[in-house]
Amino acid sequence: MNFNEELKELVVYEAGKPIELLVREFGISPEEIIKLGSNENPYGCSPSVIEAIRTNAKMANFYPDDSMFELKERLANKYCLDLKNIIIGSGSDQIIEFCIRAKCNQKSRILMAKTTFAMYEIYARQIGAEIIKTPSHHHDILEFKQMYSEYKPDIVFLCIPNNPLGECLEKSDVFEFISQTHPDTLVIIDGAYQEFAFAKNKNKGIDPKELLTRFENVIYLGTFSKAYGLGGMRIGYGLAPAFIINALNKIRPPFNISILSLFAAIEALKDEDFVQVCIQKTIKEMLRYESFAHQYDISFIPSWGNFITYTFDNKYSSTELSNWLLKKGAIIRDLKSYGINAVRITIGRMEQNNKLFALLKDFFSQK
Numbered sequence: 001m002n003f004n005e006e007l008k009e010l011v012v013y014e015a016g017k018p019i020e021l022l023v024r025e026f027g028i029s030p031e032e033i034i035k036l037g038s039n040e041n042p043y044g045c046s047p048s049v050i051e052a053i054r055t056n057a058k059m060a061n062f063y064p065d066d067s068m069f070e071l072k073e074r075l076a077n078k079y080c081l082d083l084k085n086i087i088i089g090s091g092s093d094q095i096i097e098f099c100i101r102a103k104c105n106q107k108s109r110i111l112m113a114k115t116t117f118a119m120y121e122i123y124a125r126q127i128g129a130e131i132i133k134t135p136s137h138h139h140d141i142l143e144f145k146q147m148y149s150e151y152k153p154d155i156v157f158l159c160i161p162n163n164p165l166g167e168c169l170e171k172s173d174v175f176e177f178i179s180q181t182h183p184d185t186l187v188i189i190d191g192a193y194q195e196f197a198f199a200k201n202k203n204k205g206i207d208p209k210e211l212l213t214r215f216e217n218v219i220y221l222g223t224f225s226k227a228y229g230l231g232g233m234r235i236g237y238g239l240a241p242a243f244i245i246n247a248l249n250k251i252r253p254p255f256n257i258s259i260l261s262l263f264a265a266i267e268a269l270k271d272e273d274f275v276q277v278c279i280q281k282t283i284k285e286m287l288r289y290e291s292f293a294h295q296y297d298i299s300f301i302p303s304w305g306n307f308i309t310y311t312f313d314n315k316y317s318s319t320e321l322s323n324w325l326l327k328k329g330a331i332i333r334d335l336k337s338y339g340i341n342a343v344r345i346t347i348g349r350m351e352q353n354n355k356l357f358a359l360l361k362d363f364f365s366q367k
């Protein structure tokens with residue numbers, strides 16, 4: 001059977017490994033497994049969110065409110081925007097897909113950093129758009145400017161902070177870059193880890209209100225999967241001028257969010273304290289990952305997210321380490337598929353991190 005030509009070049013996205021895999025393959029019991037491979041919130045989500053999911057479970061027979069009024073209203077309040085500036089997606093992942101499908105065809109070009117969130121490239125390839133990557137792995141704003149004027153892309157992705165490397169462009173550089181783009185270029189600001197960056201340094205924070213006030217050709221993506229601890233509920237959002245949201249709504253299927261996910265996200269926005277406490281703990285634990293790296297002479301990329309990337313040069317193999325850890329019940333992310341010998345580790349709870357440090361020590365001392 002023949003499929004769409006574009007699929008020939010595509011490989012299936014390798015998602016972060018689940019706990020179930022280690023239970024099945026190595027017989028490790030679930031409570032012993034430390035899952036630090038998918039940048040989830042290791043502290044869970046707000047207790048009031050769990051309560052809201054429980055109380056609303058009896059609504060499961062109903063389709064959700066497709067206008068998503070209540071969630072949009074809460075987001076509008078949080079960001080001082082109008083409801084017409086908001087679209088909700090099954091993860092912000094789905095909004096990336098809406099943007100590419102709304103804007104691109106086989107003649108389109110999409111500019112991104114060499115090493116960034118893999119889904120940009122996957123959705124771009126599905127459409128058959130041309131992918132243009134900057135030479136450096138990380139976001140280099142000068143390279144973005146040069147490549148932008150050379151290739152005149154239809155979409156530019158800026159992942160701020162960047163997953164999987166952790167670096168984060170300065171707001172002033174981002175704004176200056178956008179100001180030099182053509183009104184017909186859609187600049188996508190992926191803010192999946194903005195909460196963490198903003199808590200560390202206000203200059204790294206992008207205020208969506210300011211972004212939308214200054215520019216017409218931008219969309220800001222946020223998610224409940226990381227700081228808010230709702231990865232399993234699949235819910236994210238896009239904030240953009242109304243004419244962009246209108247276009248995306250033509251792509252959005254009805255009821256793209258489950259009714260329980262909507263209740264969960266609404267409740268999560270009422271408990272920002274929970275989020276702030278998690279962020280502070282993460283920042284504190286991150287320092288221990290930096291000291292650990294210094295102690296064992298491992299290079300790392302200073303991170304603005306909830307994860308840290310250790311790079312090994314030729315010292316260790318990221319794949320060998322990741323596979324060895326799996327058998328010991330620890331899941332981290334091997335970045336081999338991105339073409340770098342490095343691992344990305346989600347900053348866990350203190351006791352999870354202690355366990356991982358002990359395992360890493362074992363591994364390094366065997367080498």
Ligand SMILES: *Cc1c(COP(=O)(O)O)cnc(C)c1O
Pocket residue numbers: 039090091092093094117159162163190192222223224225226231234235236
């Ligand atoms: C996790 C992540 C997302 C979106 O995740 P969803 O669960 O689909 O909301 C988007 N961009 C980046 C860079 C991410 O790391």
